[in-house]
């Protein structure tokens with residue numbers, strides 16, 4: 001089945017009494033266990049609405065098994081703390097979401113886990129790997145500069161050294177990219193973004209082999225980052241329109257990026273769909289569309305805050321992946337916690353603005369972004 005069909009049907013369990021087409025919301029936290037092969041409890045990640053949405057995501061991500069968590073960060077911490085132990089080393093590609101970066105630099109060493117950041121080429125990754133490296137963690141396309149990682153190459157390199165590969169697939173969504181098919185071991189999402197898609201949910205997902213997911217889940221049960229039944233229900237409902245939304249957002253972003261790229265008031269547009277983007281060819285090979293996220297750097301004479309205030313349609317907000325187009329300034333939001341020195345090194349300047357393109361009309365979005373340039 002194609003992604004659009006999977007998004008609608010996979011996992012969904014019909015309501016048996018009345019024949020309702022939707023999975024019923026099963027909000028009980030006390031569940032009979034004598035006649036079930038499993039003891040079920042919300043924090044064990046195995047109630048009805050959890051199982052259904054985990055199955056839908058497993059189908060969409062071409063995975064054996066899945067876990068749904070209370071946020072994207074809960075998914076990342078379940079993976080890192082579930083699979084790494086004292087003495088292990090993890091390699092991460094540069095340009096990660098600021099919250100992930102903060103988790104790594106502030107928490108890992110307290111648990112005896114060391115880390116290194118590297119650029120995305122195999123040579124750069126290989127240069128920082130040690131005999132204790134257990135995992136490579138990447139984000140592609142990355143936040144906020146849309147760097148693209150060659151997933152098949154990284155997976156092959158890691159396999160040759162017996163290391164696990166994990167990807168944050170939030171920006172692409174399973175509609176545009178399936179990293180497990182490229183050889184990755186685990187894929188996670190901030191479901192708060194495209195999966196939820198309506199800017200009203202906070203959740204995360206992890207997908208991979210049954211063995212790895214069992215291991216992650218065993219630890220996650222102790223950490224307690226499960227998602228409640230109501231939000232699992234809403235996430236399942238949102239996922240049914242994922243393909244429609246993401247395809248439209250991706251088509252819109254391609255148009256918007258092209259129009260911004262023509263403006264003399266913009267220094268640079270970062271979008272993998274543009275032919276001069278360094279990751280364009282890899283993205284073309286491993287993605288089914290370039291996604292709804294793009295960033296651009298304003299000309300030096302334009303004040304970013306005044307620019308944002310001149311926008312009429314596009315809303316200034318953190319988060320991304322919703323049906324409405326939003327803009328934010330990474331230095332004040334996602335990368336606020338990163339040191340100024342580190343931001344400068346990565347190219348995250350005050351004039352860099354990140355856009356999450358929504359499902360509105362592409363001309364309306366472009367016209368608003370261009371009129372505010374002055």
Ligand SMILES: Cc1ncc(COP(=O)(O)O)c(C=O)c1O
Nearest residue numbers: 071072073097143170190192203
């Ligand atoms: C790429 C990416 N990964 C992970 C996260 C963390 O997700 P959450 O806020 O759902 O914990 C975010 C949040 O902005 C993100 O953009």
